[in-house]
Amino acid sequence: MGNASSMLTQYDIEEVQQHCNHAFSQQEIVSLYERFCQLDRNNGGFISAEEFLSVPEFARLLRMVDGLNFKEFVAFLSAFSPHATLHQKIEFIFKVYDSDGNGKVTFTDMLDVLRDLTGTFISEKQREQVLTDVLDEAGYTKDSLMILSDFVKILGNSGLKMEVEVPVD
Template sequence: MGNAPSTLTQYDIEEVQEHCNKLFNQQEIVSLYQRFCQLDRTAKGFISSDEFMSVPEFAMNPLAQRLLKMVDGLNFKDFVVFLSAFSAKASIEQKAALIFKVYDSDGNGKVTFNDIIEVLSDMAEQREIYDTRRRVWTTKGEDQEAAKKEFIEHLKVLEQELGNKSYFGGDEFGFVDVVFIPFYSWFHAYETLANFKIEESFPKIIEWAKRCMQRESVAKALPDQNKVYEFIFELKKRLGI
């Protein structure tokens, strides 16, 4: 599709449906096209970064600049493919691939510790929870105790949201789980450096994390907890903390 037509033909709808592996039904594709046309204000057939940033929910996202690299200049077909990763019908591989691209800062096909740090730094601008986690391992004494208490409060919110569900979305491993599970790799470091046990107060969070780790795709993607601790320990020494 070049310049965006005012309506989709049945052929267009079926073509787009094939392009996104039928993760959206025909009515959903029509609704997405209406939204696409609203964003594509000059009917040029693609959405620019400025037009994406006009969406408040997108502009407020702490990872907006990273996402922009993935969505700038998308035509309608590719716009639907991008959104298909958020579909309930999308496989975990498709969801994980999107998150991987977000974390892979330099696009070298690997997620390194530096990539994770950069993502967390981006999130820090608008996410109090990251600042709390950072202070757990960068401070001592009363400051660390205060950070630990705040971190525990954040975990309380997460455990309340998880409830008795197997995963945050219910019975299926989903997008929210993909977003949160990387932080599990840091738990051992937090516990060791701040001298507390997460499992004692938040057994459901740990059960959820272990359930996620039983997935081969998750286990292979995440760094070993001991290596994360060693990385932070060395970083603390270099920074003189």
């Protein structure tokens, strides 16, 4: 598992599942391994910071933290606290989609995030269809301008879990 060119064994998959408290299925771990191998360009078994930042979804988050002071940094991470309210978590998600900070999220904004998340795994047409279907199911259209309260309405009963444990000695 250390070398990107090696095969992922059943033992490796189970070990990774245990390490991440079974947060991912075996198929998801295989998919993540394939993505890891794509990022590990020198096949060293590790991803460099440069390789890590080539992942659009991580680069998007890092743009959000660029230039933060300590208080802003902690406020940014607070959305991942087990003590954060559902509203705080939804507000964070809204900010990810509202990349220009104008308080409105367009179809294009959502498509940009979806493109970052899916990469080349699905086509642009498929992305647009998925997003159109999700919006339609939630009672919105491609022309809808969504604001924070729309995200609260859609995600408010979702059981959203976004938590990171901060180790304390």
